[in-house]
Amino acid sequence: MTATDGSDGRPVLVIGGPPTTNGDLHIGHVAGPYVAADVYSRYLRATGRDVVYASGGDDSQTYVVTSAARLGTTPPELTVKSWALIKGTFEAMGIAVDGFAPTDDDYRSTVYNYVNRLYELGKFRLRTVRLPYSERTGTFLVEGLIGGDCPTCLADSRGGICETCGHPIDFDGLLDPWSLLDPSDEVTYRETEIMVFPLEEYREQLTAFHAAKASTWRPHLVSLMRELLAKPLPDYPITYPVAWGLPAPFPETPGQTLNAWVEGMPASMYCSTYGQRQRGLQPPSTDDAWRAEHDAELVFFVGFDNLFIWALVHVAELMAHEGRYVLPDTILTNEFYELDNEKFSTSKGHVVWARDLVAEVPRDVARFYLNLTAPEHARTNFSQAVLDKVVGERLVEPWNELATTLAKLAAEVSGDAAGAGAPLPVVPGTPARIAAMISRFRGCFELDSFSLSRAADLVVQHTARLRADAQRALTEEHDALRVRAGDLFLQTRALITCMSPVLVDLAAQVAQNGDFEPRMSADAFDVAHTTAFVVPGLSLRTAAADHAVPPAATTTV
Template sequence: MTGTPRRFLVTATPPTTNGDLHVGHLSGPYLGADVFSRAQRMLGHTALYASGGDDHQTYVVTTAQRLGVDPVELAARCNREITGTLELADIDIDAFTRPDDVYRDEVREFFAGLYSAGRLVRRTWTFPYCAETDRYLLEAFATGYCPECLVGTCGAICENCGHPNDAGSLLFAESAGAQEGSTTEPRDVEILVLPLEEYREQFTEFYRRRRATMRPHVLRFVDEMLSRPLPDFPVSYPAHWGIPVGIEGFDGQVINVWAEMLPGLRHMAEAARVRRSPRTPAGVWAADSGFELVQFLGYDNTFYFSFAHLGLALAHGGLVEPTAIVTNEFYHLNGSKFSTSRRHLIWARDLVGKYGPDNVRFHLGLSNPEHQPADFTEAGFLETVRTRLHEPLQALATALAPHTGQPVTVRPETEALLDRYRDRMRRAYTLETFSVRQATETTANLLALLAARAAGDPGLAVAGLRVLGAQAAPLVPGLAAVIESRYAAATPGTVPELADLLPVTV
């Protein structure tokens, strides 16, 4: 470890519980947060990794109706499936919770406190109302076109450009699930909002200070939003699915699920603390906790984390603010965006179940959509894993097999070479320069070098593979554990048995 030990509070956006995780989900915040958390612990820091089921999304309702099931049962089933998939993919998450009575009480108390302090204000909001579905057009209940980039989208946020919308700004808004040609009527509803424009100076100063730990696309989005008046963020809206507001005068309204997520993540973080670090005092989300908040999310959720959640934290005044917002771009399947609703996907559990977690994690690391979209094909996956992981490992095992059990000499220049690898991996794992893609690419390059030089320099191959196993453990934890066990079983200074390091071949 170098420098002063740091303490990180790591979150991955709670997944909507209207389906299991597909490969696009896994390639983004869940793998990224896992690699980051494992790497910090390896470097001697503390990391708590938390997430949980996002049960109150309106997409749970629309999916349940399409499938003909009860939304409560759907959410419960999907929570179980998602938890199982994370475990299968070797995602070492400290807490994956789902809403319960304690959670709902904490969320209500959070917003009641903001309301009592005068931080939330009443606004009259005009919603289209659909009599056929008995719903106000919001979130998944509304479809139309984004007023910013003009792409087809649902209500609240545009998945393409990340800009927020509402029933008034969504172009050609229609009621999702209603018959074609159905009509709506405008209705005025008094709701609670957080007036984001009041925090403009604080947003501007925050992003001035944090530019070094925000990804470029986040900063571009922030600049776009700050170039015009910031919208009011609805904290409540008229709907029946979600947590009732519980404040007088707002009957028939629930807390906006994206507002709910901030105190929800605080609840999840406490569960992670209890599991991973029970001696750490409660209140890890407090501003004076000493934890740095690092949040992993898909780019389409940027508005909520960069403005809505930060605005709520500023309004509260006592919460930790994000040190870094680590976004990923879309992961495509055969050239088109992964989509649960269109069934254009590969379920993560199917891919991991067939090929094993290390093979999948290795490929997703190499093709990670950190700064631009990436594309997945099963043929490309097999080619990459075979040529950049399995074949070099097999070449190493074949070249070193005649030396098994024999002592080898490690030259001084070998240690210098391996120090370069350690330094590059440390940079890839450090928050300010974090990159799953760089860490995986550097590891694949060292593996290729070792395989090419093993026959003539077994000392380099033996020393290099052990260092690789240690440094790549956050990426391919299963392979790293096998490598470590083989070296532990061998006489120190001799060549260990290196055949069949990966249990699943491709």
């Protein structure tokens, strides 16, 4: 597929950072990278671009171990159950991931091919490091197994990365460390040899890469990269002496496992391939889509708390493959999404599961509100009361008034509320109005100015405008009414096209009721005649008995 409107025709690979399979997804999870990546992918398809949106479960994280212990299950059992829950939640939210890949043999071979290639190219180093250690269990405590205070910002943190400031935490860097598996356990330190990836060796390449992106990427990401590149970059652990994870393949580190974060890039490559296979394609290798010769546009959607990994470590890994792979064109980051102005906490029951939300409100309503309140540049907040009030007053009521008035117009000009009858004329100025509307929406969906909240505002603005125009049209004489009806139905059709990446079910319903394929191009609406059509209404509530999904609280963290 190639672009139909002069836009970049390169294939696009969209990656939603693989969620840890230690439970289901709450709305704080989906409001960040996953809804945004879905909207962007749907937009690309509406402009004729060839896109694969992929993700997959992150089974190897040590957070799986601590979650399984708290829930009284085993890590393998938890990952299997969580993978199915997450996949179901994506489907319930209308997040159309082309491939939500399982951790199968092809996944594992892709990971091993990736790390072995770097090993054979001499990109890793063997280092002696000091790690937290449990004297009682005789095991090392890393990443999600160890808590403490961040040495950079002093916030409560876990090993590896601080989710508050985004800075990496050295192997023994946590202040006042404690074991998440047993807070009463004494934590000491022991030295051990592990394999590391020396990030400092890629300083010059990383600095140039981020300098080239600074003018178009989000400010918080840019400022964090400047902070991190202003000081020596750490050695990044490739292996850990822990039991959970994929066994490390290197002879120098027997009995160790791969650091789960190392799976990020090969996992994403496999997820892209899995997505292609789901669409009936058969790429020659599981990393083929990412090979430099195909010149794909690579886009990551990730939370701010993981940027050290995605914007430095993973980029350096791709560079270390010496031209084999494309580098990311854009890393689109989000901030935290809160619940009633407090951080989501599954352990305290302060949470709204995404699947529970769409069991009570139509997913178009949920998606619209998550777009309107998207945490793009600062923390934002979910509130059920605000959802009801804001979406009801700004979207549902005005849209339904527009739909009702258009049905009256259709009946007036054709004798049929469904719009059967002769084509309706369109005045010459209407396509220019539609072109202006499409241009504004496209500005919200293009990556250099991507904004879900502004797109949602545009939906509100144009719904109110067309509602007012439709109500005025009812007062006009028959001949003038036919012209006004033609303009209104064509503009409404264009608005539904522009809304289609967000309000997926409304667009699908229009498509089912007639000849409608969302194509976000002005020339698609440069016509002299149009027809009336049934404009579906919106509801603020759905019958829970008809759409209920089993609650997931007992199986999540």
